[in-house]
Every structure is written in C-alpha cells, then in structure tokens.
Amino acid sequence: MQSFRTEIENPVVERDILELERKIRLFHEGKIDEEKFRSLRLARGVYGQRQLGVQMIRIKLPYGKVTSEQLHRIANVSDEYSRGRLHITTRQDIQIHHVSLDRTPELWAELEKDDITLREACGNAVRNVTASETAGIDPNEPFDVTPYAHATFQFFLRNPICQDMGRKFKISFSSTDEDTALSYMHDLGFIAKTRVENGKEIKGFKVLLAGGLGSQPRHADVMYEFLEADKIIPTIEGVLRIFDRHGERAKRAKARLKFLVKDLGLEAFLALVEEEKKALAYHTYPIDTSDFEQEITFEEIEAPQVSIDNREEFELWKKTNVLPQKQEGLFAIGIKVHLGDFFTKEARELADLIKKYAANELRFTLRQNILIRHVREELLPFFYTELKRLGFTQIGYNSTLDITACPGTDTCNLGISSSTGIAAELERVLQIEYPQYVNNKDITIKISGCMNACGQHNIAHIGFQGMTVKSGSLVAPALQVLLGGGVVGNGQGRFADKLVKIPSKRGPEALRLLLNDFEENRQASEDFLVYYDRKEKTYFYDLLKHLSDTTNLTEDDFVDWGHDQKYVKAIGIGECAGVIIDLVATLLFESEEKIANAEETLQEKKWADSIYHSYTSFINTAKALLTSEQKKTNTQSVIVKNFDEHFVNNNLINLSGSFSELVYQIKENEPTEAFAKNYLEQAKEFYHQVDAYRVKEVSHA
Template identity: 35%
Template sequence: MSISKLSPSPVDSAKPKINWARVDEADNFANTVKLYRQGKYDEDSFRRFRLQHGAYGTRMTSDYAMVRVKLPAGEIYPKQFETLSRLSEQYSIGSAHFSTRENIQLHWVVLEDVSEIFRSLAEVGLTSREACGNSVRNVMCSPLSGVCSDEKFDSTPYALATAKFFLRNPMAQSLPRKFKFNFTCCEKHGMVRMVDVGLIPEIQQINGSEQKGFKIFLGGGLGNRSFVGHQLEDFTPEEDLLYTSIAVMRIFDRLGDRKNLARNRMRYLVNDMGWEKFQNLVLKERAIVRATQSVVTKLKVDTTPDNITRPLKISDESGGPVPDGYARWLKTNTIKQKQSDYRSVFITLEAGDITSNQLNSMANLIREFSSEGKARTGFVQNVALRYVHEDDLVPLYSKLLETGLAKSGGLTMSAPVGCSGTTSCNLALTNSHRLAKEIQRKFLELKLDDDDDLTDSSIKISGCPNSCAQHGIATIGFFGGGGRLGKDMYPNYQMLLGGRFDADTTLGQTCLRVPAKRVIPVILKIIEMFKENKKSGDTLKSWIHRIVNDSEDSNIKSIGDIKKVLEPLVVPPSKDDDPDFYLDYGSDTSYHTKTGKGECAA
C-alpha cells in the first residue's frame, strides 16, 4: 500500500469499486406501489416485494416506510454522504440512523417517495435491495479490517465480493429467513460467532508456502432465543470460501423450517439437527458444489491496494491552542493503526442518529482528513474515519466540535447501542432508542468514559426480545417489556449480565427486571459494586465474566448476589408518589404495550 505525504488529493480521492444499484428497480417499485394503491396487488405479496427492495414497515401505519440502505463492508464515500444528507432532509425527518449491521436508515418516508429515494441512491451507486426480507442481508466487515495490528490479512475485499455475488442472486431470493455474513479482522473486533456465517482471516503454511483462508463459524445468531456459532473446520482455504457459502445456504434453503416463522432462522436448524450432523452435511454439500459448479462461478475478489494519499492542507492549522476535551476524545475515540503515523477515528453518535447537516459535514471531513478517501461504519452505530494522520488529529477534533460530532467515549461503555424502539418499530415495547441516549448523556456528564475500568464493557438495549441492539452479548444488556402495579403499567426491561462477543463469546445471563426510569441508577450501582469488590487489573467486563462463570470469590459471587443488592432499587412506587415513573422516555402519555405486525419473517 503506497503512502504519499506530498501529492495533493483530488476532491474525491477514492471512488466506489462496485456499483450496487440498478436504476430500473426504482421504476418497478413506483409502478408496483400504484398497483397496490389501486387494489391490484394483494397486501401480503406487496409486503414481500417491499421488503425485498429494502423498504420496511413503519409503526402502526402502511402509508410510510423505513428505507434501509446497505453499505456493504461498511464502506461509504463522500458523495454518498451528501446524497443521504439531501434525502434525509427532502424525504425523511431531517436525520438518518446507523444500525448495528452497517446499514443507514431513513425513517418515516411516504410510501410513494420510496422510489425517488431509490433513483437518487442509484446515482451514487447505493442500493437498499435485499436489506430486508428473506435474503442475504448486508454483508458486514469490521471497520478495522485492513488497519488492525492483529489481523492476518484484510478481509474487506472478500466481504465485498461475497456481497456482490449474492446480491440479486436467484439462489438467495426466497430463503426460509434472512441470512447474515460477518467478516472481521481478528477475534477481538468482530461478532463472527453470532451470525449465520462468520469469518476470521487466517494464514497457514501449506507445502512451504503461505495459504490465505478463514476460520468459519456457522449457526450463531441473536433473537428471542440465541445461539453461539460453531467452527466448521480448522482452516478453510480462500478458494473454498464461495463453495462453503453456497453449501450452507443450500442446506438452509432445503431444510429450514418454512412453516414455523418463530423458528426458521438457521441457528434453530443447527440446534435441532445437532452440530456434528449439520457439519457433516455442509462438508458433503461443499464437495458436491465444488464438483458441479461452473468454472466461471467464482468470487471476484479485487485485492488492488487502495491509494493512501494524505489530503493536502491549504493552510497550517497546527499553531492554535488544543481545544478543551481533546485528550479525553483522543483516548476514547481513536485507535492506532498498524500503519505508522495513522489512526482510525471513531465518531460517536447518539444511538446511531445523525442529522442531515452532520451527514453533509461527514463528506467534507473525509475529503479533508481521511487519506483513504472514504469512511467505514461499525458494529456499534458509529462511523470510522480511517487513515487520519496523527498531525491532523487536533484540526479534525476542532472541526468535529463545530459540527456537534466531537462526543468522547465512542469506544467505551459510555456509548450504548440502542435500536429504534417505539420511535418507529412495530414490535417494540419500549423506547430503547431514547434510553440509550439518556445513558450516554449521564455517563459523559459523570466522565465515566474516561474510566479505564469501563473501557472494554458494553451496554446494549433492545425495545423487545428480538435483539436488534444485540443485548444478549452485552456486558450489561436490556430488552423491553411492560410492568404493572395494580391497574397502572410502566415501561420495564429485562436485564442480562456477562455477554461478550470476542474469542470467549458468551450469552448474557438473566438477572432481574428493571423499570425504565431505574435503569441508570441500577447500572451505576453495578459499577459501584464492581469498584468495591474488584481485584488488581480487573475491568467491569472481566469481573462480571468471573461472576457468571462461578469463579468470583469476593462478597459478590453470583448473579443472585447482584440481584439481591439491586432489588430495592426496582420496587415500583405508586403512581401518585411518582407519576414520571409510569412514563417512558420521550413520552408524556400513560405507558401501554402496543405492537403491530412484525415484518422480520414476512
């Protein structure tokens, strides 16, 4: 990879390598909406069509949609940011939302306007095709792939090639349920054991030469019932990547439960069949695929190195004072790359939300500070600006302050993940989205992002048991529900402890139900317990891990001990004593559970 400090960059130094769009899909969608409005297209068929094109239903109405734009491998370029900025202002609510699966979502779009969004996305090479529905969803890749000091090689080209192969591929258009790929850089920076197919790059010495390949994990997934994936074999050579992917998908397509929508993800098939039997089926099917596929059926992996060119600065900005908060931001939002003198900067959002003005600012920040000319989205609703030269960090921070994007704590527990919750989702029971923001604001106020003991922990909050915010693999996870005292209902969360998504991937254990307005005091009490009982070198994550594995010997030895300390905090007061307790965050009306028809399995 060539690194030049002298040559000036063009306005956009990098262009997308792949055009994901098809303009004709916009016309087709517009015509189908007309037929649906005229009663010539039945509702169930239209729902499947709409979802296949990435337009998800909006809470309690059929007149609006959420458009989910795919960012394969998390890559996004300046002109794409500018287009999304304009679309969010013109057709949505003046903001957009980054999901945990490297998509960006435009909410509350009038159904008739969806096709106009598709046309504009096509102009910059983006699509929402198969971002929803029973197909291969957005193919993810760690935002640190290519810059991680622990990776064997960059898996980004393989993620892009996989996404390209399966997009609009007939074999992936009518699966029993959605199907997900995650590529990562190393054990630490990905969630490969919690998806249908997870891949970690590996290199082995074979016959005296280096062979690229992957460790592949199958059958993981989060939801109402979650499972940790299994490793297929010690090493899968890169030439077997596509054959393995096709084999797994064929088995799922044939044997997945199409009748019981609650149990038709691949993880249930693996669990019901048993891992050894499923593993043998995959290996046998792969041999058949390898023997019968055409020689032209292959992944088109483009490993051409990106041109890394430090943007030319018109004026010297290094002479001014360092802004307040810079040291804290540098510590909690940046990571040193394996490339000397460069850092990856993680821009913190509140529960994935970004305004149209900030989207536009991101385009300019990439042009001015990223030596690779693009950004990457991550697994925790943030945006990574990579290849930022260390000499440019102070000027970048100053620009982030101007745009409201300089929040610290992006790589710490102080940046909780929160799904959209009752702000737009038909299945949500609580406003998890707003709760995540409230926690973030409180933690930053208390400067907990600067606490080294909390850096590697996580908080993830879903508005229902379906785990869009990945609560099952959080250090402290929550999913929403309702509680009742007499006739009065209040928003409530089930709390789980001890989840993690690294080499020791573990599902969180149930602790107790926590009313929404007591979540922050409960988390702070857990931190207080940790501080009182920790050993030298402990973090909150390692301390809770020992507790859930029955290997802690302090005064707090079990989940039951934690529950006993917390129970006085979660006792509901009467409505007369504390009426605010009975309101959800962001609402001034009485709480009640109300859901619509979910579309995850439509």
C-alpha cells in the first residue's frame, strides 16, 4: 500500500486521514490486532459488509443536507471507488458499498474537498445528528432547528469525550410536536418549543432521554419539558460524560444508554449529570443562527417553458409529493426513492437542478427519500418534467406505499432474511391492489432484516422483522409480524406488538388480510391505531395465525424474496457496536496516544479537551493492568473501583491516595489551565508507574 497526498487544507482532517492510512498499513503488516483495527475504521465510517474483501462506506451528512457541489462529489466518489449506486439510510446518511479497504483514505480525502466527512459515521461515537427534513420550511414550526442540529454536529465531531464510548449514541431534532425526527426513540431527542418570559419569546426544547429500538425497545424519558436553547450543548456533554463513565462495555446487548438509565433510575442519572457540570468548559453555549437566516437566493429564476401531457397525473403528483413552505410562494418536492437506492447519473442531474433552480439545497429524509426545497410555484411544471425524465415522480411520498427497509441480507452481516426483497413485493401489491393508499399518511410499513431495527420495524403501524422458521430439518426465511407502533407526537410514541412469525413468502398475504380487515371493520373516521386498540392484539393474532403453519411449506417457501437459490441462514459478526477484545499492549499504547493528545490540546489551550484525554489515559492504563490479571473492566467506574481494590489497596501500585480520588479530580475541578497541566503530569506519572510494574511482572513470569 503506497502513501498518498491528501491535499486537504484543514490540518486536523488531513492528520485524521493519514492516520487511517497508517493504521491500514500496520493492520496489513500484522502489527494491529484485527478487533482493535475494526474499532478504528468504524470511527472513520468504514464498515465491513457481508461480501468478503470489501467495505461499506457511510458518509455522515448532518440532518441530511447536501449542496449541488457535495452531491456531485459523492457521485464522483461512488463511480471511482464503487459501483455508482447510492443508498439513503434512515439516519439521513449516504452509504456506498463494495469499496476496497486500501482505497478508503483517498476516498475520504476526495470527499473532504467539499466538506464531507466519514468521521464517526459508524462505531462507538455520536452518530449522524438527524432532524426533521422540513426544518426551516415547516409552516407549523416555532423556529428552525437546523442551526441547533448543526452546532451539535460540529461541537461533538472529534470531541474527546465521545471517541471511545461503550456504544453508539444517537441525537435528533424535531421541528414541531409532530415529532417527525422521532425523539422518543433516541438517546437524546429535542423538540422545538418556545415560551414567553417578561414579554420576550425564549427558544428552547423539550428533551427526551434514553430511548432506543432493537430487541428491547425503550420509550425515552422526559429529561426537561423546556430547556433553553443555549443549554443544549452543555446538557448533551454532561449526558455523554456519564454514559462514557458508567456505561456497559463488555456486554454488547446491554451497552446502550437506555440500559444505564433503566438500571440507575432517571433521578439518579440526572443527579450524576448535575454533578458533572463543574467539569464542563461551557455552562451555556449560545448558538449563532445567522448563517441559517439569510435570504433564499437562486442562481436562475426562469426555467424553460414546458407542456404537461397528462394534467391529471401532474395534479396527483402535486397532491402527494409537493409541500407548501412557510416562505410564501415556495414549495418543497418530495421524491420517493425506492428502498433508498438511486444512481450517480440521476444524482448529478438532480444536483444541477437544485443548483440552478432550488437555492442549491436538498435533504435526505428519515424515510430514505429526497426532499428538494425552495422551488418557486411557477417552476413546478418544469421540475415535474425534469424529475419524470429521471424516474423521480413516483407518487406516494411519505405514504403507506412508501415502505422503509434496511439493506438486510443484501450487504449486512447481521441480516437474517431479505428486507429489500419483501419490501419490493409489498410495494407492488399496494400499487396494484390498494391504489387508494397512495396518499395515505396514517399507515406506515417498515421492515428490518434482523432484530436490530435499522428499518425501524418496531415503530411502524405494520412492521416486519427478518427471522427464520424450521420445517423438519429445513430452514426457511421468515417474518415476525408486528402491529400497533407509531408516532403519537410531542415526544410520545408507541412500540409495535409482536404477533406471529410466518414464512417470508406469506408476507403479502398477511398484508392483504390486515388491510382488508381494516377497511371492512374500521368505524367511521377511525385511524389504524384506534382500530388496532379497539380490536386488541389477540384478534389480529387469530387473524394471521394460520399463516404460521409450517407443515405445508412448498419449495418456493425456501427461496427468499429477490433470490433464485434455496435459502441459507448466514449471519456474520455485527459491527454496529464495535465491541473490541482489548489487548494489554494495545491499551498501554492507546494510553500513550491519549497523553500525546492531551499535550497537543494543552498547547492549543483547549483545557477541557486536554483534561478529558488525560482522564482516558488514566482509564486505559488501569484497564491494561486489570486486563492482564483478568479482572472485571466492563465500565469505567468499575475499572476505577477494581484498580483500587486489587492494586492500590494491596500496595502493588503506590499512590498518594486512592485511584478514584486521583481520577475523579475531573469532576471536582473546573477546566482551567492549571488543572489541565497538573492532571496531565499525574497521568504521565501514573502511566510510567504502571508500565514499570507491568515490565517487572512480565520479566518474572
């Protein structure tokens, strides 16, 4: 593998990319453990996929926003390093598949030329910050949440407090009480609110804490009914610090924030966050919104005149796919992207359209679609004809016909059955047999290929989860049917009930039974959730139970949707969590790196960052010694406790006091220059003492 020149102007970004290239080289040379290398590449958006020898690249696009220049750059990268296909995720990212590991540094360098990052798109970090795609244009919003989402993204990118957490951390911003960014299922969710104090309107947020999906979904707690906007950054930092210190690290299934808050209790968790305030660099953090309040401008106003051949079709498209903005005379156009997949040729033409006629902005949505913003009313016919030529005028944006599905067994290691295959078939059934649902916004259908819920199946009105069923010695692809999930609003949501497991090939029949029963038995103006609650779970179990019979399977049942070969269950190692098998030498090496980072940030006068790097050096150094003695290290707080118990109390490591007193100075002191310098020197001294002890022990072994 040969070195390359990044030609990146930002020295921090350049160093990051060169470090990835160096670590790839060390990995190939056998100098970095495979599990440890996985952690590093995940934090750089490089994710192993089901096919051997290639990677999935996740591009981190805060709140889904891209410009024409950025979309062109992404398309060029996909053509050069992959196969020209782009995939929109349910977190408003873009994924590119089938990329060679060795080429990922240069791919990243190319993206950064238009300010696009891979950093922390995967791994145990703050993932992409999502937001309502209509933020800034929604007629019902109290204010635009975009600058607050952007500030959150910027503040925590490469922030030392969230680089080595036990698990991923997800944040969302909803524009209105409709909660379209799904606050109740996030680690931290924010809903825009205002209140009046002394005749002045104050911007703030309702804050939801510790929600999550997966096999054990948890509804978020209300952390604050109203938190002033200038306190959201310190609040997020406080939560992250406590999660980093007390969160589970050994057991992947218990490592999310939702489990920590459940175990500690909300009150005790909030008390720990409150105690952490003294250590924060900022107690308030005003967010500059001026860049997001500038007048909307267009490169070209007039577009070529067009004639609409089918006026009825055009009007239906406007009804289902066009949204009025709060800015008078402007509209947003929703593009229904089948399963979130589109190609670079269309991407480039779309990029040219928004550059000339739509204020140079579009957003990828949480339902794997595209929203073009700032289109003048008189340009709607022109956009319709151009989008139709690109295949982008399929009606039913954000409707029942707009099914969400993860990649499943197409590329994901954890996929059990094909989510994209069944999604395509269900959309076909809906289009042909249930055209009346083309503009129905009340019923959502979501599909995941496994229990991890990347397709958000357990918050759908009708959800499907990939599974398997046995018939004798044979295994067939299956679907768990779930009903009754959905967004209630204002931070309230519902998780779907698991009903019955059926062979995948019976998924369309299950959908038919449900929709037919809904149409026949709903009461006047009754929506699906009210109808479901009235009928109750047992009724629907009885309705679908016969589909679960596996005594009468045919050969077709053993072939999954979208495949022509007999189904084989093949599940690889999942990388979403990036849980690592830590080696003692690697941990000590990391401690050296943390000390170097602390010295560097100290020189840059970033006192709080330097202090946190020193803190993580203390933790890694102690963990190395505990690991060598096979002692428990599942949380940072346990590491501190056990180090005292096994090494300090037994006089194996001599400190002036306890290790906990030494380490927890971080929460007892304000982040000043003096404390940062002293704490760093103590971290160095501790490292040298532990390293000397380790060398002595190894030599006597």
